[in-house]
Amino acid sequence: MLIVISYTNPEPIFRQIMEQIKIAIASGDLKEEEKLPSIREMAQELKVSVITVKRAYTDLETEGWLVTRPGLGSFVARVSRSDLKEEKRNEIKKVLLDIVDTAAQYGITAEEVAGLLASIENERKGS
Amino acid sequence: MLIVISYTNPEPIFRQIMEQIKIAIASGDLKEEEKLPSIREMAQELKVSVITVKRAYTDLETEGWLVTRPGLGSFVARVSRSDLKEEKRNEIKKVLLDIVDTAAQYGITAEEVAGLLASIENERKGS
DNA sequence: TATACTGTGTATATATAATATATACAGTTA
DNA sequence: TAACTGTATATATTATATATACACAGTATA
Numbered sequence: 231m232l233i234v235i236s237y238t239n240p241e242p243i244f245r246q247i248m249e250q251i252k253i254a255i256a257s258g259d260l261k262e263e264e265k266l267p268s269i270r271e272m273a274q275e276l277k278v279s280v281i282t283v284k285r286a287y288t289d290l291e292t293e294g295w296l297v298t299r300p301g302l303g304s305f306v307a308r309v310s311r312s313d314l315k316e317e318k319r320n321e322i323k324k325v326l327l328d329i330v331d332t333a334a335q336y337g338i339t340a341e342e343v344a345g346l347l348a349s350i351e352n353e354r355k356g357s
Numbered sequence: 358m359l360i361v362i363s364y365t366n367p368e369p370i371f372r373q374i375m376e377q378i379k380i381a382i383a384s385g386d387l388k389e390e391e392k393l394p395s396i397r398e399m400a401q402e403l404k405v406s407v408i409t410v411k412r413a414y415t416d417l418e419t420e421g422w423l424v425t426r427p428g429l430g431s432f433v434a435r436v437s438r439s440d441l442k443e444e445k446r447n448e449i450k451k452v453l454l455d456i457v458d459t460a461a462q463y464g465i466t467a468e469e470v471a472g473l474l475a476s477i478e479n480e481r482k483g484s
Numbered sequence: 485t486a487t488a489c490t491g492t493g494t495a496t497a498t499a500t501a502a503t504a505t506a507t508a509c510a511g512t513t514a
Numbered sequence: 515t516a517a518c519t520g521t522a523t524a525t526a527t528t529a530t531a532t533a534t535a536c537a538c539a540g541t542a543t544a
Contacts (some may be wrong), residue, residue, distance in 0.1 A: 242530060256463045268492060279532045284493075300493045301539035317461045322456055323473050330477055336383045336445045341476055342479045346450050347474060350457055351467045369503060395519060406505045411520075427520045428512035 231260065231267060234273045235276055245279060247286035255295060255306055256314045266296070358387065358394060362403055370405060374413035382422060382433055383441045393423070393431045 233250045235243050240286065254260040269283040276283070287304050290296040298304040311320070330340050360377045362370050368374040381387040394402070403410070414431050417423040422441065427430040457467050 244530080253462045270492080280493095281533085282531055285530085287493090298493070299539090300537080301491080303492060310378070315463050315465065318460070319465060319469075319473070322460060322465070322470060323477070325452070325456060326470075326474050327477055329452060330474075330481075333445070333449060335380045336442050338442065338446060338449070340474075340481070342446075343449060343453075344471070344478070345475055346446070347453050347457075347467075347471055350450070350454055351471070354457075397519085407520090408506085409504060412503085418513080420535090425520070426512090427510080430519060479542080 233272070233276060234243050235278065239259065243276075243286040244289070247272075247276070247283060248290055251286070251290060252295060252314055255310055256318070260306050262308055262310065263305050266306070268303055320326050360399070360403060362405065363377065370403075371409050371412040371416065374399075374403070374410060375417055378413070378417060379422065379441055382437055383445070387433050387436055389433050389437065390423075391433050393433070394429055 231251075231254055233247060239246060241249075251260070251266070260266070266272075266287070269280050269287060272278075273280040273283045287296060287298060290299050291304070295307055296304050296309050297307050309327045330343055333340070333343050358378075358381055360374060362373045366373060368376075378387070378393070393399075393414070396407050396414060399405075400407040400410045414423060414425060415481070418425050418431070422434055423431050423439050424434050457470055460467070460470050
C-alpha cells in the first residue's frame with residue numbers, strides 16, 4: 231500500500247494516513263477483511279512513530295472502517311466500500327453548503343459558485 | 358458590531374473573530390477608514406482575553422485588511438471591500454478544486470459534485 | 485506439552501507547537 | 515496627569531508526535 235505524507239501539509243500526519251487508507255478502501259485497493267500493514271511496518275516505511283500510525287488505525291476503527299485484534303493486526307471492516315463513498319458524498323455536500331453560506335455573506339451568489347465549479351471542470355478538460 | 362463566537366466550533370476563537378470582521382467589511386457594515394472597537398472593548402463583550410482579540414487584529418493587519426496605530430486604535434484599511442470579495446472568490450475556487458480532486462479519488466465524478474451543488478440551491482429555493 | 489520466539493497491538497511518560505490567558509508595560513491625546 | 519489606546523512577557527492547556535516498556539496470539543521445537 232502506497233502512502234505518502236507531507237510535512238508542509240498542515241493536516242496532521244495521522245489524518246493524512248487515515249485519508250489515504252480510506253481512499254485505498256474506497257478504490258478497492260484494500261478489500262474487505264484484508265489485513266493492513268502492521269503499525270510497526272507502516273511506521274518504518276513512513277519514518278514515523280508507531281504511535282502515530284496507531285492513532286490513525288484507532289480513529290479509523292472508531293469510525294467503523296477497520297477492525298483491530300490485539301496480537302493479530304488490523305483488518306478492513308465488512309461492507310465499508312460503498313459506505314465510504316456515501317459518507318464522502320455527505321461530507322462533500324456539507325462542505326458545499328458551508329461554501330454557499332459563506333459566499334452569500336460576501337455577496338457572492340450561489341450561481342456564481344456554480345460558475346466557478348463549472349470553470350474548474352472546463353479547465354480540466356482543456357489540459 | 359455584532360460578533361458571535363462558538364466554543365463548540367473547532368475553529369480557534371481568533372479565527373472566528375477574523376472571519377466575522379472580514380464579513381463586516383465585505384458587507385459594508387464596516388466602512389473604509391472606520392475605527393474598530395478597541396481590543397479591550399471587544400474582549401469584554403465577547404468575554405475573551407485581550408490577547409485573543411489582539412491576535413485577530415494583528416493577523417488581519419498582516420493580511421492587509423486593517424491598519425493599527427498604537428495608542429489610537431485599529432482601522433479598516435483602504436480599498437479593502439472589493440479586494441476582500443475577490444480574495445474570497447479565489448479561496449472558494451481553491452476549495453472547490455480540492456473537493457473535485459478528493460471526490461475523484463472516491464470515484465465521485467465532477468458532474469456528481471455539480472449535481473450536489475445544484476440540489477443545495479433547489480432545497481434553498483424550496484424553503 | 486511446555487516454553488521460548490517472533491510477530492502483533494497497547495499503555496505510560498515526555499516533548500513541542502498552537503491556542504488562550506493574566507498582568508505589567510508603553511504610546512496618544514486632552 | 516487622566517483615560518483612553520495597543521504591546522510585551524510569562525504561564526496554562528490542548529493537540530500532535532515521539533520513545534520505550536508492556537501484553538497478547540500463533541508457532542516452532544525441546
